[in-house]
Amino acid sequence: MKEIVFENVCKSYGKAKIIENLNLTIQPGERLILLGASGCGKSTTLRLIAGLEEISSGSLYMNGQLVNDVASGERNVSMVFQNYALYPHMTVADNIIYGLKIQKLPKEEIVQRLKSAVDMLELNGLEDRKPKDLSGGQRQRVALARAIVKRSDFLLLDEPLSNLDAQLRGHARKELVKIHQTYHQTFVYVTHDQVEAMTVGERIAVMHAGRLQMVDTPYNVYNRPANVFTAKFIGSPSTNIFTAHYADRSLQIGRQAVRLPEFWSAHLGKNGCREFYLGIRPEHIRLEQEKPDNMFAGTVKYVEEYGNRCGVYFDLEGHEVVAICERTECKPGDRVCFALEADKIHIFDKQSTKNIGYPEVYCEHFYQYQSV
Numbered sequence: 001m002k003e004i005v006f007e008n009v010c011k012s013y014g015k016a017k018i019i020e021n022l023n024l025t026i027q028p029g030e031r032l033i034l035l036g037a038s039g040c041g042k043s044t045t046l047r048l049i050a051g052l053e054e055i056s057s058g059s060l061y062m063n064g065q066l067v068n069d070v071a072s073g074e075r076n077v078s079m080v081f082q083n084y085a086l087y088p089h090m091t092v093a094d095n096i097i098y099g100l101k102i103q104k105l106p107k108e109e110i111v112q113r114l115k116s117a118v119d120m121l122e123l124n125g126l127e128d129r130k131p132k133d134l135s136g137g138q139r140q141r142v143a144l145a146r147a148i149v150k151r152s153d154f155l156l157l158d159e160p161l162s163n164l165d166a167q168l169r170g171h172a173r174k175e176l177v178k179i180h181q182t183y184h185q186t187f188v189y190v191t192h193d194q195v196e197a198m199t200v201g202e203r204i205a206v207m208h209a210g211r212l213q214m215v216d217t218p219y220n221v222y223n224r225p226a227n228v229f230t231a232k233f234i235g236s237p238s239t240n241i242f243t244a245h246y247a248d249r250s251l252q253i254g255r256q257a258v259r260l261p262e263f264w265s266a267h268l269g270k271n272g273c274r275e276f277y278l279g280i281r282p283e284h285i286r287l288e289q290e291k292p293d294n295m296f297a298g299t300v301k302y303v304e305e306y307g308n309r310c311g312v313y314f315d316l317e318g319h320e321v322v323a324i325c326e327r328t329e330c331k332p333g334d335r336v337c338f339a340l341e342a343d344k345i346h347i348f349d350k351q352s353t354k355n356i357g358y359p360e361v362y363c364e365h366f367y368q369y370q371s372v
């Protein structure tokens with residue numbers, strides 16, 4: 001079944017709660033990413049699966065079996081660590097097949113698995129070298145080769161690409177997906193890098209302070225963030241979040257108010273919302289320098305150049321807001337304005353911080369609403 005199920009799993013070190021009530025099902029053969037900032041508990045979660053840490057309470061099932069008390073060696077997992085953990089005194093080939101020798105697999109089987117891993121990861125000609133005579137990218141590929149020759153049900157990867165430069169990382173991401181498509185293991189992959197999460201993951205589990213925030217496809221995590229944390233964490237620069245008030249079909253930020261598109265008035269009225277968080281992605285703010293009616297206005301603080309685009313940071317009623325533009329003539333001190341576009345805004349409940357309306361809610365209801 002190759003499935004992993006966390007049921008109310010908690011992990012504490014002494015009084016420090018590291019993982020709180022984790023409920024998560026990792027589907028057989030999927031590539032699941034654990035994504036979050038440093039210290040949020042990603043590696044701990046992976047180590048719980050590997051059996052390198054004991055869970056404090058709750059149940060962990062793998063392959064349909066309760067594994068709370070099952071030793072690491074009995075869990076049918078391979079793990080790739082951030083620092084690769086290669087044996088320095090062994091050659092590349094011996095590093096790769098060490099585990100297979102321990103398992104006492106037949107010699108022909110070992111030779112065949114070594115050859116297919118060496119071919120797949122382009123390590124031909126390096127088999128007799130020691131790890132110290134390899135580049136970082138080559139060491140990383142040896143660590144991957146060692147993990148895949150085991151053909152275990154679960155492949156656990158803890159920031160396996162973090163020591164590589166940007167170009168090699170791009171290449172390695174494709175290799176990882178290829179490995180998965182070849183062996184169909186259940187991948188659990190820890191990273192704090194959003195690009196890696198988006199490109200390698202079939203689903204992303206976003207974690208914060210030991211709690212799961214959302215688990216969904218890369219598309220949904222980006223376009224339908226479940227809560228304020230996910231909206232701010234995913235995307236760069238971050239989603240702009242404002243405290244906003246809704247009254248008389250208008251939305252107010254500080255002293256400025258604009259009339260809301262009618263769908264949103266109806267939606268917010270229905271939800272009884274008076275005060276909430278408004279979220280707008282920087283790429284969804286279209287700046288104008290003239291101020292027609294019904295726009296918010298702010299003052300440019302600085303402009304960040306990205307080469308192909310630029311980020312205009314401006315002050316809106318004491319909030320720092322960023323808009324991404326193709327090109328801009330804006331300079332600090334200029335006045336800039338923007339309208340609320342109905343299909344670009346997110347509305348979050350003030351208490352729970354949950355997303356109660358995102359652009360697609362608007363789009364889905366648009367025609368229905370128009371015909372009423």
Ligand SMILES: Nc1ncnc2c1ncn2[C@@H]1O[C@H](COP(=O)(O)OP(=O)(O)OP(=O)(O)O)[C@@H](O)[C@H]1O
Nearest residue numbers: 013016018036037038039040041042043044045192
């Ligand atoms: N053995 C331990 N004893 C006490 N605290 C620990 C132990 N291992 C981890 N922690 C704490 O648990 C928290 C989560 O650590 P973890 O390594 O899971 O985070 P992470 O999200 O993987 O971070 P990073 O990306 O920096 O590796 C951290 O605050 C860490 O200090």
